[in-house]
Every structure is written in C-alpha cells, then in structure tokens.
Amino acid sequence: MTDIQKLALFGGKKAVTQESGNLFTWPIITQEDEEAALDVLRRGAMSGTDVTMAFEEDYSKWLDVKYALGFNTGTASLQGAMFGCGVGVGDEIICPSMTYWATCLQAFSLGATVVFADINPFTLCLDPNDIEHRITDRTKAIVVVHFLGYPADMDPILEIARKHNLKVIEDVSHAHGGVYKGRKLGTIGNVGAMSLMTGKALAIGEGGILVTDDRDIYERAVALGHYERYGSQTENEQLRPYQGLPLGGYKYRMHQVSSAVGRVQLRHYDERNVEIGRAMNYFWDLLEGVPGLIAHRTDKESGSLNGGWYAPHAHYVPEELEGLSVTRFCEAVRAEGLTSCMPGCYTPLHLHPLFTQADVYGHGKPTRIANTERDVRQYKGDLPVSEGLSARLCEVPWFKHYRPEVIEEYANAYRKVALNYKELLQDDRGNSSEHGNWKLFTQKQNS
Numbered sequence: 152m153t154d155i156q157k158l159a160l161f162g163g164k165k166a167v168t169q170e171s172g173n174l175f176t177w178p179i180i181t182q183e184d185e186e187a188a189l190d191v192l193r194r195g196a197m198s199g200t201d202v203t204m205a206f207e208e209d210y211s212k213w214l215d216v217k218y219a220l221g222f223n224t225g226t227a228s229l230q231g232a233m234f235g236c237g238v239g240v241g242d243e244i245i246c247p248s249m250t251y252w253a254t255c256l257q258a259f260s261l262g263a264t265v266v267f268a269d270i271n272p273f274t275l276c277l278d279p280n281d282i283e284h285r286i287t288d289r290t291k292a293i294v295v296v297h298f299l300g301y302p303a304d305m306d307p308i309l310e311i312a313r314k315h316n317l318k319v320i321e322d323v324s325h326a327h328g329g330v331y332k333g334r335k336l337g338t339i340g341n342v343g344a345m346s347l348m349t350g351k352a353l354a355i356g357e358g359g360i361l362v363t364d365d366r367d368i369y370e371r372a373v374a375l376g377h378y379e380r381y382g383s384q385t386e387n388e389q390l391r392p393y394q395g396l397p398l399g400g401y402k403y404r405m406h407q408v409s410s411a412v413g414r415v416q417l418r419h420y421d422e423r424n425v426e427i428g429r430a431m432n433y434f435w436d437l438l439e440g441v442p443g444l445i446a447h448r449t450d451k452e453s454g455s456l457n458g459g460w461y462a463p464h465a466h467y468v469p470e471e472l473e474g475l476s477v478t479r480f481c482e483a484v485r486a487e488g489l490t491s492c493m494p495g496c497y498t499p500l501h502l503h504p505l506f507t508q509a510d511v512y513g514h515g516k517p518t519r520i521a522n523t524e525r526d527v528r529q530y531k532g533d534l535p536v537s538e539g540l541s542a543r544l545c546e547v548p549w550f551k552h553y554r555p556e557v558i559e560e561y562a563n564a565y566r567k568v569a570l571n572y573k574e575l576l577q578d579d580r581g582n583s584s585e586h587g588n589w590k591l592f593t594q595k596q597n598s
C-alpha cells in the first residue's frame with residue numbers, strides 16, 4: 152500500500168528504510184587489488200611498462216581486438232584516438248554536445264575543431280539523422296559517445312562514415328562492457344577509447360585505454376605520447392624517422408598501480424557488470440508503467456545491452472505529471488531517504504564560452520575557429536534536444552549488487568512520488584538556472 156502513503160516531504164514515512172551498506176560502493180576493492188598495487192610499489196615499478204603491457208594484453212583479449220594501448224587518462228586516450236585517425240590542423244570532428252568535455256576538447260590542441268550534432272531524445276547518443284548535413288570536406292571523424300551506459304545506434308553512423316570516408320571513434324567512458332547488436336562497444340568503429348578513472352564503471356584509479364584493429368591508428372597513438380615504445384617496430388614510413396621522441400610532446404604512460412589494479416578489476420568486471428545489470432533491470436521492471444518515468448535501457452530483443460550503467464538516469468516526462476518540474480520531483484524523491492537523486496544532466500558543451508569565445512593559444516581569434524575558414528560556432532537554440540535534456544532527466548541509483556528487498560524500497564520511493572505528484576504541483580518553483588553543469592555527476596550515494 153506504498154502507493155497511497157503520504158510523501159515523506161510532507162511528514163510521511165520514508166520509502167527507503169534499510170541501510171544501503173555497500174550497495175553503492177565502487178570500485179569493489181579486495182585483497183587481490185591491494186596485493187597487486189603493493190607489488191608494484193615494493194618493486195618500485197610505478198613508472199615501468201611491464202604491468203601495463205600485461206593489462207593491455209588482457210584488455211585486447213577481453214574485447215577481442217588486435218591492439219590495446221594504456222594511457223594515464225581517458226582524456227589522453229581520446230586525444231590519441233583523434234591523432235590516430237589523422238585529425239589535424241583545420242580538420243573538423245563531429246560529436247555530441249551532451250557529453251563530458253574530454254570527448255572532444257582535445258581537438259583544439261591538435262589544431263582541429265569541433266562541430267556538435269544533436270542527440271536522439273531516447274538513446275541520448277548521437278542522432279544519426281543530424282550528422283550528414285554537418286559534414287564538410289574538412290570533416291575527419293565522428294566521435295560517438297555511448298552515453299550513460301546506453302549503446303549508440305552505430306549501424307547508420309557507420310554507413311554515413313563509409314559514404315563520406317570518415318573515421319569513427321567510440322568514446323566508451325560511460326559504457327564498459329556494453330553491447331550493440333551483439334558487438335562489444337569500442338570495437339565497432341575504427342577505434343575505441345575510454346576512461347578508466349575511479350568514477351567510471353571499470354575503475355582502476357586514473358587511466359584510459361585505446362583499442363583498435365588498425366595498426367596505423369595504433370602506431371600514430373603510440374607516436375603521439377608514448378616515446379618509450381615509439382621505436383624500430385614502427386611500420387608507418389612517415390612515423391619511422393622520428394622515433395624516440397613523442398610527436399605530440401606528450402607523455403601519456405599509465406601509472407602501473409593503475410594497470411595492476413586494472414588487471415584485477417578486469418578479471419572480475421564481467422561478473423560484476425552482470426550483477427549491476429540484474430539490479431538495474433530489476434529496479435526498472437518495478438517502475439514499468441509508472442507515469443513520468445521511462446527507463447534509459449536497451450530493449451530485451453535488440454541484442455544490445457547497457458554497459459556498466461555509469462551514472463544511470465531516468466527519462467523524466469513532465470507532461471505525464473501536469474508539468475511538475477524535475478527539480479521538485481527529485482526533491483520529493485530525496486526526502487524518501489535517498490542521499491542522491493539529482494535533476495538534470497550536463498549542460499551542453501556548445502553553450503560554454505570555451506567553445507565560442509576563448510582564444511586559448513593566442514591565434515587572435517577564438518580557438519574554435521582558429522584554423523577554419525567557416526564559423527562553426529553554435530549557440531542557444533542550435534541543438535534543441537541537447538539543450539532541453541536537463542529538464543527531462545533525473546538520476547536513479549546506481550546499484551552495484553542485486554538485493555531485491557532493498558532495491559524495492561528505492562523503486563517505491565520513485566513510484567510513490569510519481570503517483571502523488573499532484574501534491575507537489577503547488578509549491579513547484581520550476582527548475583533553477585544552475586540545474587545541469589559541466590562537472591561530473593556527484594555520486595553521493597557512495598559516502
């Protein structure tokens with residue numbers, strides 16, 4: 152009879168009563184991780200590459216790709232992927248604006264620029280129908296993000312890329328272990344790159360990794376920031392003369408405490424990812440049909456699977472709740488005993504002044520248009536789905552364990568608020584202007 156209970160916001164009993172314990176604790180660190188890290192420290196092997204190379208080997212086997220290259224951050228791995236694809240001065244990459252900045256901002260340091268495309272309102276990933284008209288003779292690559300764990304619709308994107316001879320880079324930072332129509336994310340485009348930092352689903356410390364079957368992309372990524380591996384084994388004739396020094400002037404080697412922990416985390420990842428999926432799907436099954444909320448998850452029949460469920464969110468449909476703001480909705484959910492249920496999401500990148508005004512390198516004009524003849528800047532109103540998303544998303548718990556009786560309480564919190572929405576209409580002051588930001592989601596459930 153939860154449905155008719157009084158909202159906790161108005162003095163009713165909280166829906167969530169049980170302690171969360173380690174339900175949200177991530178990453179799961181055991182003695183195995185500790186020993187692996189200690190071994191690196193005791194051997195003084197922090198700056199070596201032996202463990203990192205073993206991790207790369209594990210990783211390439213895991214994804215069934217020829218090459219994996221570890222980086223000290225996901226940001227660096229994505230820059231490596233761009234450089235690997237030949238992105239350089241005056242080139243354009245097409246990517247979503249609704250993402251973390253490290254999907255694209257590195258293009259600036261390569262002398263390239265960014266053209267944002269809109270997202271599909273359900274998948275929240277690049278809208279294949281909004282790409283083609285943005286392609287010019289300067290377009291080099293499409294960067295796809297599997298956003299909030301959900302696999303982007305790769306088939307039509309690959310078709311566009313083939314037609315226009317573009318490379319496809321997959322940013323898998325939100326979706327490790329995810330699957331698109333039976334294919335593993337990161338292995339579908341020309342190159343995949345992803346963050347492995349502690350907030351992500353596959354969490355090893357600070358780190359990133361690039362995966363590809365393309366020898367040339369791999370060699371270029373090595374040449375950019377891995378001088379110690381840029382040597383006589385280089386097959387690319389254009390790269391060979393410069394071996395020994397990093398072309399980019401970057402040093403991107405992974406810290407070996409990260410790669411050591413990464414080897415252990417990867418060994419357990421599939422099993423843990425399955426448990427996360429089971430817990431999240433149970434939560435969503437319980438909320439099936441509740442007005443105002445739609446699961447951001449793949450269809451069972453599609454052969455696709457959310458990966459890792461990083462920062463999971465619900466589609467919030469205010470029209471089904473007489474226009475109740477997501478801010479007010481989340482406030483009522485939090486009152487039900489949740490430490491975190493934040494409204495909104497990132498602010499779209501194209502609205503940040505770094506993409507419209509900043510002259511970072513002293514070109515005498517904004518960096519975004521420093522090396523291009525045409526003005527590619529985008530403003531409010533240009534990407535309506537991305538811009539409106541903040542009012543239509545609400546955070547849901549990122550369960551790490553399948554514990555039905557606790558998950559039921561969390562689902563009840565959302566259900567109870569949705570079914571009692573009328574009581575919230577009166578004091579609804581709408582969404583604040585600060586709602587959505589450029590930072591990472593704060594997973595407060597952890598603390």
Ligand SMILES: *Cc1c(COP(=O)(O)O)cnc(C)c1O
Binds near residue numbers: 224229296347
């Ligand atoms: C976290 C993240 C990155 C960058 O990774 P770091 O390891 O933090 O450098 C890139 N893209 C997306 C979508 C991310 O969420």
